[in-house]
Amino acid sequence: MTPKKKKILKIGAILLIAGLLIGGGTVLYMFNMPHRNVQNASVDFSLSASQLVNEYLENPVKANEKYLSDDGDSKILEITGTVAKISDDFNGQKVVLLQESSDKAGVSCTYTQETNQSVSSIKIGEKVKIKGVIRSGASFDPDLEMYDNVVVEKSSLIQQFVNF
Amino acid sequence: MKKVSFLVSIVAIVSTLFAFTLPAGKLVSSKTHIKFFSHTSVEDIQANNYTSVSTIDPTTGDVVFSVPMQSFEFEKALMQKHFNGEDFLDTKQFPKAKLKGKITNLAQINLEKDGTYQANVEGELTIKGVTKPIKEKGTVTVKGNKISVQSTFNVTLADYGITFVKGKPASNIAKTVEVTVHAEYQPE
Numbered sequence: 001m002t003p004k005k006k007k008i009l010k011i012g013a014i015l016l017i018a019g020l021l022i023g024g025g026t027v028l029y030m031f032n033m034p035h036r037n038v039q040n041a042s043v044d045f046s047l048s049a050s051q052l053v054n055e056y057l058e059n060p061v062k063a064n065e066k067y068l069s070d071d072g073d074s075k076i077l078e079i080t081g082t083v084a085k086i087s088d089d090f091n092g093q094k095v096v097l098l099q100e101s102s103d104k105a106g107v108s109c110t111y112t113q114e115t116n117q118s119v120s121s122i123k124i125g126e127k128v129k130i131k132g133v134i135r136s137g138a139s140f141d142p143d144l145e146m147y148d149n150v151v152v153e154k155s156s157l158i159q160q161f162v163n164f
Numbered sequence: 165m166k167k168v169s170f171l172v173s174i175v176a177i178v179s180t181l182f183a184f185t186l187p188a189g190k191l192v193s194s195k196t197h198i199k200f201f202s203h204t205s206v207e208d209i210q211a212n213n214y215t216s217v218s219t220i221d222p223t224t225g226d227v228v229f230s231v232p233m234q235s236f237e238f239e240k241a242l243m244q245k246h247f248n249g250e251d252f253l254d255t256k257q258f259p260k261a262k263l264k265g266k267i268t269n270l271a272q273i274n275l276e277k278d279g280t281y282q283a284n285v286e287g288e289l290t291i292k293g294v295t296k297p298i299k300e301k302g303t304v305t306v307k308g309n310k311i312s313v314q315s316t317f318n319v320t321l322a323d324y325g326i327t328f329v330k331g332k333p334a335s336n337i338a339k340t341v342e343v344t345v346h347a348e349y350q351p352e
Contacts, residue, residue, distance in 0.1 A: 035241040072248030089214040090197040136232035
């Protein structure tokens with residue numbers, strides 16, 4: 001074997017191993033990819049609970065196109081609204097409903113076990129700003145015979161507006 | 165004249181009393197848990213959803229569940245992405261699934277008396293825009309003024325146009341998945 005051929009073989013082998021490592025690493029990463037951290041991710045839209053609800057009631061198709069993503073990692077929103085209800089879900093997570101009394105539906109914000117704590121400081125009637133990921137929009141459901149709220153999850157409290 | 169107005173006020177009082185004691189409208193639940201579980205020899209996969217809304221009409225037995233599909237959470241992020249994607253549930257086009265049924269043995273269930281009752285539900289399930297008839301059993305538990313419902317049933321994915329012919333999903337996802345439903349109701 002000529003030294004030239006040897007060199008080509010050597011480079012080829014190195015390239016092959018590097019390729020395998022990168023490929024294997026990518027597959028492993030993809031398979032074990034962590035969930036998106038909603039709390040740390042940047043905000044896509046900042047708006048009021050009323051605005052969001054009304055966008056959905058006026059044109060649900062357009063609103064879904066704007067806010068929902070194909071892979072389920074939908075838009076991250078910062079929503080300002082009045083606390084209408086505070087409850088717990090079956091997973092021990094707090095659920096804060098933001099709704100104005102003049103609106104037909106509200107925005108239901110589910111917290112996480114890590115962010116639950118911040119809910120204890122807020123009260124019904126207070127104005128707050130909450131960040132989370134949107135899961136589905138508001139609509140009138142003729143079978144439920146009531147309005148479905150916008151569903152937001154992975155919520156965290158961003159700001160509390162003090163009433164004077 | 166006095167007698168008439170006396171009678172009128174009695175009627176008014178009685179009807180007000182009745183308005184409060186008669187079963188007041190629908191039962192509403194926003195405290196729900198829907199789980200689906202897939203078992204194959206390769207792996208077990210499960211996903212949980214805590215954001216569904218349900219109603220039961222105690223006079224007609226109508227049961228409705230509205231399920232936001234993007235709220236299903238998986239252990240692995242990649243699985244969740246696949247689940248939401250166009251080939252699986254296409255949740256951007258079909259953000260909600262719905263169960264619409266009727267309790268057919270309503271006469272055997274007393275929502276005002278503590279106890280556990282079996283409920284037979286017939287109706288239809290809509291997933292990914294495809295509606296199929298269902299006939300399932302559930303348990304209704306009444307304890308004080310808390311009413312809860314539990315049910316486990318199977319869903320065949322191909323019935324709703326969810327099919328995999330090759331690759332990992334075909335070998336790792338069961339053809340029939342088990343769905344568990346739990347909801348706690350309050351009067352509207």
